Amino acid sequence: MAQLSDSIERFIKELMSEEAQIEVRRNELAQHFGCAPSQINYVLATRFSVEHGYIIESRRGGGGFVRIVRMRPHGGNANLLNTLLERVGTSIREDTAAAIIEHLSDLHLVTPGEASIMRAAVGRNALALPINAKDVLRAAVLRNMLTQVFRNLEEGKRNDV
Protein backbone atom coordinates (compact mmCIF):
# COMPACT_ATOMS: atom_id res chain seq x y z
CA MET A 1 0.00 0.00 0.00
CA ALA A 2 2.63 2.43 -1.08
CA GLN A 3 4.22 2.38 2.29
CA LEU A 4 6.72 5.10 2.79
CA SER A 5 9.44 2.55 3.29
CA ASP A 6 8.55 0.89 0.01
CA SER A 7 8.75 4.18 -1.83
CA ILE A 8 12.09 4.96 -0.35
CA GLU A 9 13.28 1.49 -1.21
CA ARG A 10 12.18 1.86 -4.80
CA PHE A 11 13.75 5.28 -5.02
CA ILE A 12 17.10 4.01 -3.84
CA LYS A 13 16.96 0.96 -6.10
CA GLU A 14 16.20 3.28 -8.97
CA LEU A 15 19.26 5.32 -8.15
CA MET A 16 21.27 2.14 -8.05
CA SER A 17 20.02 0.72 -11.31
CA GLU A 18 23.05 2.14 -13.05
CA GLU A 19 25.63 2.35 -10.31
CA ALA A 20 26.56 -0.44 -7.97
CA GLN A 21 27.28 2.15 -5.35
CA ILE A 22 25.71 5.46 -4.49
CA GLU A 23 26.03 8.13 -1.88
CA VAL A 24 23.15 10.08 -0.43
CA ARG A 25 22.62 12.57 2.31
CA ARG A 26 20.37 11.13 4.92
CA ASN A 27 18.71 14.44 5.69
CA GLU A 28 18.12 15.34 2.07
CA LEU A 29 16.55 12.00 1.37
CA ALA A 30 14.36 12.31 4.44
CA GLN A 31 13.31 15.76 3.41
CA HIS A 32 12.55 14.56 -0.10
CA PHE A 33 10.12 12.08 1.41
CA GLY A 34 8.98 14.39 4.17
CA CYS A 35 9.84 11.96 6.90
CA ALA A 36 12.07 11.66 9.92
CA PRO A 37 15.74 11.08 9.09
CA SER A 38 15.75 7.94 11.16
CA GLN A 39 13.22 6.53 8.74
CA ILE A 40 16.06 6.24 6.27
CA ASN A 41 17.96 4.11 8.72
CA TYR A 42 14.96 1.89 9.07
CA VAL A 43 14.74 1.35 5.33
CA LEU A 44 18.44 0.66 5.09
CA ALA A 45 18.28 -1.77 7.97
CA THR A 46 15.30 -3.68 6.64
CA ARG A 47 15.85 -3.57 2.87
CA PHE A 48 19.54 -2.97 2.31
CA SER A 49 21.07 -5.19 4.91
CA VAL A 50 23.91 -7.58 4.31
CA GLU A 51 21.37 -10.36 4.00
CA HIS A 52 19.93 -8.47 1.08
CA GLY A 53 23.33 -8.17 -0.51
CA TYR A 54 24.15 -4.60 0.40
CA ILE A 55 26.70 -2.94 2.59
CA ILE A 56 26.15 0.43 4.20
CA GLU A 57 28.94 2.82 5.05
CA SER A 58 28.59 6.33 6.35
CA ARG A 59 30.27 9.37 7.75
CA ARG A 60 28.91 11.96 10.14
CA GLY A 61 29.65 15.61 10.52
CA GLY A 62 29.98 18.28 7.89
CA GLY A 63 30.01 16.74 4.44
CA GLY A 64 28.67 13.52 5.87
CA PHE A 65 26.99 10.89 3.72
CA VAL A 66 25.53 7.42 3.55
CA ARG A 67 27.00 5.08 0.98
CA ILE A 68 25.10 2.08 -0.24
CA VAL A 69 27.06 -0.66 -1.98
CA ARG A 70 25.51 -3.56 -3.83
CA MET A 71 27.59 -6.68 -3.61
CA ARG A 72 27.69 -8.92 -6.56
CA PRO A 73 27.62 -12.62 -6.09
CA HIS A 74 31.09 -14.12 -6.37
CA GLY A 75 31.75 -17.41 -8.04
CA GLY A 76 29.11 -19.55 -6.45
CA ASN A 77 29.74 -18.09 -3.00
CA ALA A 78 26.83 -15.78 -3.50
CA ASN A 79 25.46 -15.95 -0.03
CA LEU A 80 28.44 -17.37 1.72
CA LEU A 81 28.63 -14.20 3.74
CA ASN A 82 25.11 -14.70 4.99
CA THR A 83 25.78 -18.27 5.87
CA LEU A 84 28.85 -17.27 7.80
CA LEU A 85 27.17 -14.41 9.60
CA GLU A 86 24.39 -16.73 10.60
CA ARG A 87 26.86 -19.24 11.88
CA VAL A 88 28.58 -16.59 13.92
CA GLY A 89 25.36 -15.35 15.43
CA THR A 90 25.55 -13.19 18.48
CA SER A 91 28.01 -15.25 20.44
CA ILE A 92 30.80 -17.54 19.34
CA ARG A 93 33.66 -19.42 20.93
CA GLU A 94 37.24 -18.91 19.90
CA ASP A 95 37.73 -22.27 18.25
CA THR A 96 34.60 -21.89 16.17
CA ALA A 97 35.69 -18.44 15.09
CA ALA A 98 39.06 -19.85 14.14
CA ALA A 99 37.38 -22.54 12.08
CA ILE A 100 35.42 -19.98 10.13
CA ILE A 101 38.52 -17.96 9.42
CA GLU A 102 40.30 -21.12 8.38
CA HIS A 103 37.48 -21.85 5.98
CA LEU A 104 37.78 -18.44 4.36
CA SER A 105 41.47 -19.04 4.01
CA ASP A 106 40.90 -22.41 2.38
CA LEU A 107 38.65 -20.75 -0.13
CA HIS A 108 41.34 -18.16 -0.80
CA LEU A 109 38.92 -15.42 0.12
CA VAL A 110 41.47 -14.09 2.54
CA THR A 111 45.24 -14.22 2.42
CA PRO A 112 47.25 -15.98 5.10
CA GLY A 113 48.19 -12.57 6.43
CA GLU A 114 44.60 -11.44 6.66
CA ALA A 115 43.56 -14.67 8.30
CA SER A 116 46.18 -14.34 10.97
CA ILE A 117 45.15 -10.78 11.69
CA MET A 118 41.54 -11.84 12.00
CA ARG A 119 42.50 -14.60 14.39
CA ALA A 120 44.41 -12.08 16.45
CA ALA A 121 41.41 -9.77 16.58
CA VAL A 122 39.17 -12.41 18.09
CA GLY A 123 41.79 -14.20 20.11
CA ARG A 124 41.63 -14.73 23.83
CA ASN A 125 44.15 -12.01 24.54
CA ALA A 126 42.31 -9.41 22.58
CA LEU A 127 39.12 -9.76 24.54
CA ALA A 128 39.79 -9.10 28.17
CA LEU A 129 36.36 -9.68 29.58
CA PRO A 130 34.32 -12.27 31.42
CA ILE A 131 33.90 -15.31 29.20
CA ASN A 132 30.29 -14.76 28.30
CA ALA A 133 30.76 -11.17 27.30
CA LYS A 134 33.90 -12.26 25.52
CA ASP A 135 32.00 -14.58 23.20
CA VAL A 136 29.42 -11.94 22.46
CA LEU A 137 32.03 -9.39 21.64
CA ARG A 138 34.02 -11.82 19.58
CA ALA A 139 30.96 -12.44 17.48
CA ALA A 140 30.48 -8.74 16.88
CA VAL A 141 34.09 -8.18 15.89
CA LEU A 142 34.12 -11.21 13.65
CA ARG A 143 30.91 -10.22 11.93
CA ASN A 144 32.33 -6.83 11.20
CA MET A 145 35.49 -8.29 9.76
CA LEU A 146 33.62 -10.82 7.67
CA THR A 147 31.53 -8.11 6.13
CA GLN A 148 34.66 -6.16 5.40
CA VAL A 149 36.30 -9.12 3.74
CA PHE A 150 33.47 -9.37 1.28
CA ARG A 151 33.43 -5.64 0.84
CA ASN A 152 37.09 -5.84 -0.12
CA LEU A 153 36.21 -8.32 -2.83
CA GLU A 154 33.97 -5.68 -4.34
CA GLU A 155 36.74 -3.16 -4.32
CA GLY A 156 39.35 -5.45 -5.72
CA LYS A 157 41.30 -4.78 -2.60
CA ARG A 158 41.88 -8.46 -2.72
CA ASN A 159 45.49 -9.43 -2.77
CA ASP A 160 45.25 -13.11 -2.61
CA VAL A 161 45.46 -16.48 -4.25
Place this chain on the structure above:
Amino acid sequence: MAQLSDSIERFIKELMSEEAQIEVRRNELAQHFGCAPSQINYVLATRFSVEHGYIIESRRGGGGFVRIVRMRPHGGNANLLNTLLERVGTSIREDTAAAIIEHLSDLHLVTPGEASIMRAAVGRNALALPINAKDVLRAAVLRNMLTQVFRNLEEGKRNDV
Protein backbone atom coordinates in the same frame (compact mmCIF):
# COMPACT_ATOMS: atom_id res chain seq x y z
CA MET B 1 31.50 17.56 -0.07
CA ALA B 2 35.06 17.88 -1.18
CA GLN B 3 35.62 19.03 2.36
CA LEU B 4 37.99 21.88 2.78
CA SER B 5 40.04 19.75 5.14
CA ASP B 6 40.40 17.07 2.50
CA SER B 7 41.58 19.60 -0.06
CA ILE B 8 44.13 21.01 2.30
CA GLU B 9 45.31 17.54 3.16
CA ARG B 10 45.73 16.65 -0.50
CA PHE B 11 47.52 19.90 -1.16
CA ILE B 12 50.02 19.25 1.59
CA LYS B 13 50.55 15.64 0.59
CA GLU B 14 51.15 16.83 -2.94
CA LEU B 15 53.80 19.21 -1.71
CA MET B 16 55.36 16.38 0.23
CA SER B 17 55.37 13.86 -2.56
CA GLU B 18 58.92 14.89 -3.42
CA GLU B 19 60.28 16.15 -0.14
CA ALA B 20 60.10 14.39 3.19
CA GLN B 21 59.82 17.74 4.82
CA ILE B 22 58.23 21.03 3.87
CA GLU B 23 57.71 24.43 5.36
CA VAL B 24 54.67 26.58 4.87
CA ARG B 25 53.31 29.79 6.24
CA ARG B 26 50.12 29.13 8.08
CA ASN B 27 48.53 32.41 7.09
CA GLU B 28 49.45 32.08 3.44
CA LEU B 29 48.05 28.60 3.26
CA ALA B 30 44.87 29.72 4.98
CA GLN B 31 44.52 32.60 2.60
CA HIS B 32 45.11 30.31 -0.37
CA PHE B 33 42.13 28.26 0.76
CA GLY B 34 40.16 31.23 1.97
CA CYS B 35 39.74 29.92 5.47
CA ALA B 36 40.62 30.74 9.02
CA PRO B 37 44.25 30.12 9.94
CA SER B 38 43.19 27.81 12.72
CA GLN B 39 41.70 25.57 10.07
CA ILE B 40 45.25 24.68 9.11
CA ASN B 41 45.90 23.55 12.66
CA TYR B 42 42.80 21.43 12.49
CA VAL B 43 44.01 19.67 9.38
CA LEU B 44 47.45 19.12 10.84
CA ALA B 45 45.98 17.75 14.04
CA THR B 46 43.59 15.38 12.34
CA ARG B 47 45.64 14.25 9.33
CA PHE B 48 49.27 14.81 10.15
CA SER B 49 49.46 13.64 13.72
CA VAL B 50 52.22 11.55 15.17
CA GLU B 51 49.97 8.55 14.74
CA HIS B 52 49.89 9.29 11.05
CA GLY B 53 53.65 9.34 11.03
CA TYR B 54 54.28 13.05 10.88
CA ILE B 55 55.89 15.55 13.15
CA ILE B 56 54.95 19.19 13.17
CA GLU B 57 57.38 21.90 14.16
CA SER B 58 56.80 25.60 13.97
CA ARG B 59 57.99 29.01 14.87
CA ARG B 60 56.00 32.14 15.58
CA GLY B 61 56.84 35.75 15.02
CA GLY B 62 58.43 37.38 12.00
CA GLY B 63 59.56 34.80 9.49
CA GLY B 64 57.52 32.21 11.27
CA PHE B 65 56.62 28.91 9.62
CA VAL B 66 55.11 25.49 10.05
CA ARG B 67 57.31 22.57 9.18
CA ILE B 68 55.81 19.19 8.40
CA VAL B 69 58.16 16.25 8.61
CA ARG B 70 57.40 12.72 7.53
CA MET B 71 58.90 10.40 10.10
CA ARG B 72 61.05 7.59 8.93
CA PRO B 73 60.86 4.34 10.80
CA HIS B 74 64.09 3.67 12.58
CA GLY B 75 65.45 0.95 14.71
CA GLY B 76 63.68 -1.76 12.75
CA ASN B 77 60.31 -3.30 13.06
CA ALA B 78 60.66 -4.47 16.61
CA ASN B 79 61.15 -0.92 17.73
CA LEU B 80 58.25 0.34 15.68
CA LEU B 81 55.99 -2.30 17.16
CA ASN B 82 56.92 -1.21 20.66
CA THR B 83 56.35 2.39 19.83
CA LEU B 84 52.95 1.64 18.42
CA LEU B 85 51.94 -0.60 21.31
CA GLU B 86 52.92 2.11 23.69
CA ARG B 87 50.93 4.66 21.76
CA VAL B 88 47.89 2.43 21.82
CA GLY B 89 48.14 1.90 25.52
CA THR B 90 45.14 0.57 27.34
CA SER B 91 42.54 2.81 25.81
CA ILE B 92 42.32 4.44 22.41
CA ARG B 93 39.72 6.31 20.41
CA GLU B 94 38.57 5.17 17.03
CA ASP B 95 40.10 8.00 15.03
CA THR B 96 43.48 7.50 16.68
CA ALA B 97 43.31 3.80 15.97
CA ALA B 98 42.43 4.55 12.37
CA ALA B 99 45.40 6.88 12.12
CA ILE B 100 47.76 4.17 13.29
CA ILE B 101 46.36 1.67 10.83
CA GLU B 102 46.64 4.17 8.02
CA HIS B 103 50.21 4.80 8.97
CA LEU B 104 51.01 1.10 8.74
CA SER B 105 49.40 1.10 5.34
CA ASP B 106 51.46 4.10 4.22
CA LEU B 107 54.57 2.23 5.25
CA HIS B 108 53.39 -0.80 3.27
CA LEU B 109 53.60 -2.91 6.38
CA VAL B 110 50.06 -4.02 5.78
CA THR B 111 48.14 -4.36 2.54
CA PRO B 112 45.07 -2.25 1.87
CA GLY B 113 42.98 -5.34 2.46
CA GLU B 114 44.58 -6.00 5.81
CA ALA B 115 44.19 -2.39 6.81
CA SER B 116 40.50 -2.40 6.03
CA ILE B 117 39.99 -5.56 8.04
CA MET B 118 41.80 -4.03 10.97
CA ARG B 119 39.65 -0.93 10.77
CA ALA B 120 36.59 -3.11 10.76
CA ALA B 121 37.79 -4.94 13.84
CA VAL B 122 38.07 -1.76 15.86
CA GLY B 123 35.22 0.17 14.26
CA ARG B 124 32.36 1.50 16.28
CA ASN B 125 29.99 -1.17 14.97
CA ALA B 126 32.21 -3.93 16.16
CA LEU B 127 32.36 -2.78 19.73
CA ALA B 128 28.88 -2.55 21.12
CA LEU B 129 29.64 -1.26 24.57
CA PRO B 130 29.58 1.96 26.55
CA ILE B 131 32.14 4.34 25.12
CA ASN B 132 34.71 4.00 27.85
CA ALA B 133 34.72 0.27 27.78
CA LYS B 134 34.74 0.50 24.02
CA ASP B 135 38.01 2.40 23.96
CA VAL B 136 39.62 -0.01 26.36
CA LEU B 137 38.55 -2.97 24.33
CA ARG B 138 39.57 -1.36 21.09
CA ALA B 139 43.03 -0.89 22.46
CA ALA B 140 43.28 -4.55 23.39
CA VAL B 141 42.11 -5.75 20.00
CA LEU B 142 44.38 -3.34 18.18
CA ARG B 143 47.40 -4.33 20.24
CA ASN B 144 46.79 -7.94 19.43
CA MET B 145 46.49 -7.24 15.74
CA LEU B 146 49.58 -5.06 15.68
CA THR B 147 51.60 -7.78 17.28
CA GLN B 148 50.31 -10.21 14.72
CA VAL B 149 51.13 -7.89 11.83
CA PHE B 150 54.74 -7.74 12.87
CA ARG B 151 54.87 -11.45 13.45
CA ASN B 152 53.63 -11.90 9.90
CA LEU B 153 56.47 -9.78 8.66
CA GLU B 154 58.91 -12.08 10.38
CA GLU B 155 57.35 -15.10 8.83
CA GLY B 156 57.15 -13.69 5.38
CA LYS B 157 53.42 -14.01 5.42
CA ARG B 158 53.49 -10.62 3.93
CA ASN B 159 51.65 -10.39 0.69
CA ASP B 160 52.02 -6.83 -0.27
CA VAL B 161 53.69 -4.46 -2.54
Place this chain on the structure above:
DNA sequence: ATAATATAGTCAGTGATGGTCAAACTTTGG
Protein backbone atom coordinates in the same frame (compact mmCIF):
# COMPACT_ATOMS: atom_id res chain seq x y z
C1' DA C 1 65.39 47.75 26.77
C1' DT C 2 60.84 48.57 25.07
C1' DA C 3 57.32 48.81 21.94
C1' DA C 4 55.39 47.53 17.72
C1' DT C 5 54.60 44.08 14.49
C1' DA C 6 54.23 39.58 12.65
C1' DT C 7 53.43 35.11 13.17
C1' DA C 8 51.59 30.71 15.15
C1' DG C 9 48.74 27.98 18.93
C1' DT C 10 44.69 26.84 21.79
C1' DC C 11 40.25 26.01 22.90
C1' DA C 12 35.56 26.44 23.43
C1' DG C 13 31.59 27.13 20.73
C1' DT C 14 28.55 26.48 16.57
C1' DG C 15 26.64 24.07 12.94
C1' DA C 16 26.14 20.09 10.01
C1' DT C 17 25.61 15.55 9.65
C1' DG C 18 24.49 10.68 10.76
C1' DG C 19 23.10 6.88 14.65
C1' DT C 20 20.27 4.65 18.27
C1' DC C 21 16.44 3.35 20.72
C1' DA C 22 12.07 3.13 22.62
C1' DA C 23 7.45 4.58 22.23
C1' DA C 24 3.52 5.40 19.30
C1' DC C 25 1.17 4.21 15.42
C1' DT C 26 -0.44 1.12 11.43
C1' DT C 27 -1.13 -2.96 8.94
C1' DT C 28 -1.79 -7.80 8.62
C1' DG C 29 -3.20 -12.50 9.68
C1' DG C 30 -6.31 -15.41 12.39
Place this chain on the structure above:
DNA sequence: CCAAAGTTTGACCATCACTGACTATATTAT
Protein backbone atom coordinates in the same frame (compact mmCIF):
# COMPACT_ATOMS: atom_id res chain seq x y z
C1' DC D 1 -11.64 -7.88 16.92
C1' DC D 2 -7.18 -8.86 18.64
C1' DA D 3 -2.42 -9.86 18.77
C1' DA D 4 1.71 -9.88 16.26
C1' DA D 5 4.48 -7.79 13.04
C1' DG D 6 5.92 -3.92 10.60
C1' DT D 7 6.40 1.19 10.29
C1' DT D 8 7.22 5.89 11.74
C1' DT D 9 8.66 9.40 14.71
C1' DG D 10 11.20 12.15 18.13
C1' DA D 11 14.37 12.87 21.69
C1' DC D 12 18.95 12.37 22.66
C1' DC D 13 23.73 10.98 21.30
C1' DA D 14 28.27 10.85 18.48
C1' DT D 15 31.23 12.71 15.19
C1' DC D 16 33.36 15.94 12.11
C1' DA D 17 34.39 20.55 10.22
C1' DC D 18 35.22 25.26 10.93
C1' DT D 19 35.71 29.81 13.16
C1' DG D 20 36.95 33.57 16.25
C1' DA D 21 38.59 35.42 20.36
C1' DC D 22 42.31 35.18 23.12
C1' DT D 23 47.07 33.78 23.98
C1' DA D 24 52.09 32.96 23.14
C1' DT D 25 56.35 33.87 20.92
C1' DA D 26 59.69 35.75 17.63
C1' DT D 27 61.59 39.61 15.05
C1' DT D 28 62.32 44.38 14.19
C1' DA D 29 62.13 49.24 14.94
C1' DT D 30 62.81 52.99 18.31
